[in-house]
Amino acid sequence: MHWDKSKLLINYQQVLQALDAANQAANRQSPAGLLAVSKTKPATMIRALYEAGQQDFGENYLQEALDKIDELKDLPITWHYIGSIQRNKTRDIAKYFDWVHTIEREVIAKRLNEQRAGLAPLNVLIQVNIDDEDSKSGCLPDELPSLISSMMGYENLCLRGLMVIPDKAGGDAFVRTKALFDEMAERFKLPQWDSLSMGMSGDMAEAVANGSTMVRVGTAIFGAREYA
């Protein structure tokens, strides 16, 4: 795959500037960070971006991600798994990633916890289905307290917060997700409950204004994705 390094670096600087402006506009004490979503993009692009200062990368497709993680194993990249999780894929996710954003069921959390044994705790977020739609993935807001309760006993998982992919941009889904995040903070008082993964290329600033601590940006950095 051909790609233009100067274009990549310009895009990256523009995204960093936009994120910085959003953090300032929101008067954020601790600024929201940037997760570069590199799905479908080659390892060479990830390497170039890492050299430009990007530390955190997000991947959705497990086999593709494992190939890139192997190719880039000389770099201390922080890898985030942000795709849907099938039960038979948890072993590799537990072994090769630093963060998982897409926990939505107890059985997946349980397997990741078991399979993470012997390594540093895996940072995890619960994906919440804030729009309450049958077609969407994520845990329903009502189910959240029981999922959190069960995960509190998992010593190989560090539960850091919530992740959301709202149904449509411009809605109040960010506001409702932040409210849920704060409510769970109050209720469970987890010491590491500090992360709210929300916002993508199209709604990054709005997400930061509403309390995101980590935006997941693909297209605005890497350009449009082409699927074979």
Ligand SMILES: *Cc1c(COP(=O)(O)O)cnc(C)c1O
């Ligand atoms: C692909 C993807 C992104 C990045 O979306 P862009 O619109 O390309 O910025 C963010 N989050 C998740 C969960 C994704 O699957």
